[in-house]
Each structure stands twice: as structure tokens, then as C-alpha cells.
Amino acid sequence: MTKGGTDLFDQFCHRYSTTRKPYRWPLRVFYGMIDQSGVNSCALYNFNYVNERLPHRQFLIQLSAGLLEPFLRRRLTNVTLQRSLKACIISMLGIDVPPPQERSDQLPKRLRCHFCDTNLDKKTNTACIVCQVPICRHHRRSVCTSCSDIN
Template identity: 40%
Template sequence: MLLSSLHHDPSEVEKRKTDIQMFYNATKGGVDTFDQMCSTSSCIRKSRRWPLTLFYGILNIIMVNSYILYTSMPFTKPVPKRTFLRDIAYELCAPQAIHRYLTSHSLSKGLRQIMVDTFKIPEQVPPRRRIPVGHRKLPKRIRCHSCPPRDDRKTNTACLLCKSPVCLVHQSVLCPNCSICPNCNAALFEAEQGV
């Protein structure tokens, strides 16, 4: 059983092969070439999770298609495929790496230095630091600002900057709202230096 939106009348052309089969055989070389291009610069890693494998496959297809579109533009001077893919990978990784550098307090010094060197993170932006819980004590237990009301989690610690109550689940150096703000990170660094 063959289904095609291009051929309307199935007719035998060569022995028992129809028009649809002959057309497919004549054009399937492009699919093989595309698969070969995907495999030469693949980002796939072994995984037991099929959504992750599917994501890697989609990422490979996107990278090859973007390079094909880039080289087909007449007004650009094409760069080697390896350089093109490296630049795209850098642009995709940079925002997450910078965010991780600023918000994570469990990174080793070596990894932090690699992030600074690779992604050109300015040295004057300090990484967020852990402050002892004793600095954020509240006089009585209050419901956590970040938890939904149905959880009814009470806490006696608060965010150092905005003074919002934060439970042990959401507790970090800052509350979730302040932790993504670069100004709050800078203010926290200044507060730590003054202590």
C-alpha cells in the first residue's frame, strides 16, 4: 500500500515498481546525505530517556539545516562548518552558564575559572555567596512567601534583602525573586563586605 500526494494514478513502470517507488528511489539520496551530515557533527549522548534522545536528534537537524541556510546566502562569506557549529553552541550555552555562575554556590573554584575564561564573565560581578541562616532570623514563625497557601509551610528565616519569609525548601542566600536579580546580587556582596 503506497500513499502519495504527488502521484494520483499508481501505474507500474519497471517490472513491479510503480511511479511512487521509482520517484522515491530517485530522490532518497538526499535523505541519506542529510543523515550522514547529521552523524558527522552529532551531539547525541547515550541516554535511557527517550525525550532527551529526541531532543538531541532535533538539535542535530536544526544545526545542519541552519548551516545549509547560512551557506546558501549569497551575501555572506561562508565559514567552516566546525567553526559555525562551535559558535552556535557557544551562543546557546552562554546564558545558562552565566546564570549558573551567578546563582550557584556549590561550584568549585576550577569550574568557576573555566566559566570566566570561556564565557568572558566580568570579574567585578561577584558570585552569590551563602550567608549563615542566623543572619535572617524572624521573631516568630510566618508562612513562606514562595510556597502556595495550600502547603501552609511556616518558617522563622527570611531573605536578607527583601525580608520575605523563606522556608527550608526555597531557602538559599536570597529568596527566589531576589536571586535572579543582578542588582540584588551586587547589594548582597556589598552587605557581606560590610558585615
């Protein structure tokens, strides 16, 4: 009469399994532990009277989203992240992103760097924040070299 629990547990483990075709047995053991912990955590969640009962599939979806969220938020702070990937992460997290603000160091068109020789003809579209003089990336800091001497 009490022997059905093991069969039910195996059924839950195999219904939404994380296993792939592992070629190494330690990996297969790890996947089995992940499946078992998913079933056990769902049972503990549903036994808690404060929580609403969730089907196993819905619980696993919420569990995976909860485990991914800190990683996605940390990944979103990466400045070299592709725009398409950043947009995908933002839509997954449901974050409202303010529209990009126009930078005060951007020039409307490319101009020659104020500090480079004219024969080098280095053009740039960034300017000093303080005096708005065009500066290339070699001369750029937060302010141009002449303004930093003043401060």
C-alpha cells in the same frame, strides 16, 4: 540525479551527532531533532550572503557557544560558585575581571566581638562600616546595632 540530498543530509547528521545510547525512544527522537536542526541551521546560515561560509563543525561550535553564553553569565552571578568553576567560566567567556577590591569591613586580624559577652569570646574579622567596631555575624547588619540606632 536529485536523490543524493537525503544521503548528504544523513551524513551531516551522523558526522557530528549529539546522540548517546538512549534507553528510551523519545530521547532518541529528541537527539535526532537536535541533529537535524543543527544541519538545517548551518545550511540557512551559509545561504545568507551576509555571513561568511563556515564548515559544519565550526558552525556547531559557534552555535553551542552562543547557546551556552546566557546560561554561563547567569551562573556567574551565583555567589556560592566554586572559585575554580568561576575561573573556568570567566576564561570560556573571555571576560576581563577587575582585581578584587579590599572590603572596608575587613579587619587585619581577628578581634573579639564588641557586643558579645567576654566569656563567650566570639572572634571575628569583620567590622562595622561606619565606626569600625568588630562585630560577629550574629550582631552584623550593614552597620552595627549602635550605628543603626543613630541612622
